[in-house]
Amino acid sequence: MFRAPGRVNLIGEHTDYNEGFVMPAAIEFATWVAAGARDDRILAVHSENVSESREFSLDDPDASRQGQWSDYVRGVAVVLEGAGHRLRGANLLIRGEVPLGAGLSSSAAIEIATAVALVSVSGLEVGRTEIARLGQRAENEFVGMHCGIMDQFIACQARAGHALRLDCRSLDYRLVPLPPGVCLVIGDTCVHHELAAGEYNRRRAECETAVRHLARALPNVQALRDVTLPDLFQHGRGLPEVVLRRCRHVITENLRVEQVTAALDRGDLARLGQLMAESHTSLREDYEVSCAELDVMVKMASELPGLLGARMTGGGFGGCTINLVRQDAVERFRTELLRRYQAATGREARVYVSEAAGGAEEVV
Numbered sequence: 138m139f140r141a142p143g144r145v146n147l148i149g150e151h152t153d154y155n156e157g158f159v160m161p162a163a164i165e166f167a168t169w170v171a172a173g174a175r176d177d178r179i180l181a182v183h184s185e186n187v188s189e190s191r192e193f194s195l196d197d198p199d200a201s202r203q204g205q206w207s208d209y210v211r212g213v214a215v216v217l218e219g220a221g222h223r224l225r226g227a228n229l230l231i232r233g234e235v236p237l238g239a240g241l242s243s244s245a246a247i248e249i250a251t252a253v254a255l256v257s258v259s260g261l262e263v264g265r266t267e268i269a270r271l272g273q274r275a276e277n278e279f280v281g282m283h284c285g286i287m288d289q290f291i292a293c294q295a296r297a298g299h300a301l302r303l304d305c306r307s308l309d310y311r312l313v314p315l316p317p318g319v320c321l322v323i324g325d326t327c328v329h330h331e332l333a334a335g336e337y338n339r340r341r342a343e344c345e346t347a348v349r350h351l352a353r354a355l356p357n358v359q360a361l362r363d364v365t366l367p368d369l370f371q372h373g374r375g376l377p378e379v380v381l382r383r384c385r386h387v388i389t390e391n392l393r394v395e396q397v398t399a400a401l402d403r404g405d406l407a408r409l410g411q412l413m414a415e416s417h418t419s420l421r422e423d424y425e426v427s428c429a430e431l432d433v434m435v436k437m438a439s440e441l442p443g444l445l446g447a448r449m450t451g452g453g454f455g456g457c458t459i460n461l462v463r464q465d466a467v468e469r470f471r472t473e474l475l476r477r478y479q480a481a482t483g484r485e486a487r488v489y490v491s492e493a494a495g496g497a498e499e500v501v
Contacts, residue, residue, distance in 0.1 A: 144164060147162055166241065206247075212278075227258050242288040269294070324460060474488060
């Protein structure tokens with residue numbers, strides 16, 4: 138039996154594809170895979186969540202995306218084999234606990250749980266960072282979602298009670314202890330605006346436009362993580378104002394990841410909360426990926442006792458907020474946030490409470 142967790146991102150939003158810094162933490166909601174080796178090269182997979190079974194051969198030369206949940210499983214097998222890791226056939230029983238559609242990375246959880254299971258039953262030795270890279274490849278190349286590596290990396294390398302500060306270029310990382318007695322409280326607005334995918338792609342294109350422009354004067358610039366605010370002010374003339382604001386968010390958000398790391402190291406919870414608030418403001422005003430429901434939820438959270446910090450998390454245009462809340466205040470916080478959000482918006486929200494969890498593992 139194997140498990141891999143979902144995740145929430147504490148700070149560092151829209152920095153991953155700019156080769157910057159992020160700070161996710163794993164959550165206690167996980168995907169579970171029970172695996173048994175076979176003597177052939179068949180993967181027989183059953184999902185308890187959708188009550189469906191799929192079967193396919195590891196020797197199929199025409200393996201391709203089918204637009205089904207099983208693509209995540211098959212994609213992992215395809216990229217493992219493509220990287221030279223010959224797999225045994227296996228029977229896989231899968232059950233996912235990570236809430237779907239909430240931006241908590243249920244996709245990376247199934248990818249990494251599957252990868253760890255297949256590697257184990259095949260008697261292979263594959264390092265966790267390599268598993269994270271292959272999980273990302275499966276989602277990029279087989280499933281067709283062009284995500285960064287953050288989700289797969291935290292699913293592999295998380296440690297209970299810690300966040301993880303990750304350099305998305307080098308994959309250097311550092312585990313950062315979270316304060317004792319603090320819970321991750323995730324507020325799901327239950328709103329998912331249709332424009333999210335198109336706007337996400339537009340933001341990436343705007344960042345790439347800025348890099349091409351700045352690299353003419355600064356040859357060392359390969360991504361926005363290489364740009365400072367003075368660089369932007371000096372060499373950004375000629376860029377549209379909206380692109381300058383996108384750059385300002387990415388540059389300052391990278392700085393905030395470093396500043397949050399320092400605040401956690403010295404136990405400065407007031408500064409932590411201030412930085413999370415600044416991140417939300419930047420995402421709302423400079424990157425323009427928040428929405429009315431996220432703003433309402435963050436504002437209401439800031440008015441409740443026990444809160445240390447709150448902001449939107451994930452790609453935006455709906456989805457979730459992340460709230461760091463003192464453990465003794467969690468139940469009241471949860472109840473009040475649900476009540477106030479419904480009164481203000483007429484919508485029902487969901488709230489998930491978790492400790493920072495450990496990464497993928499073999500359970501039994």
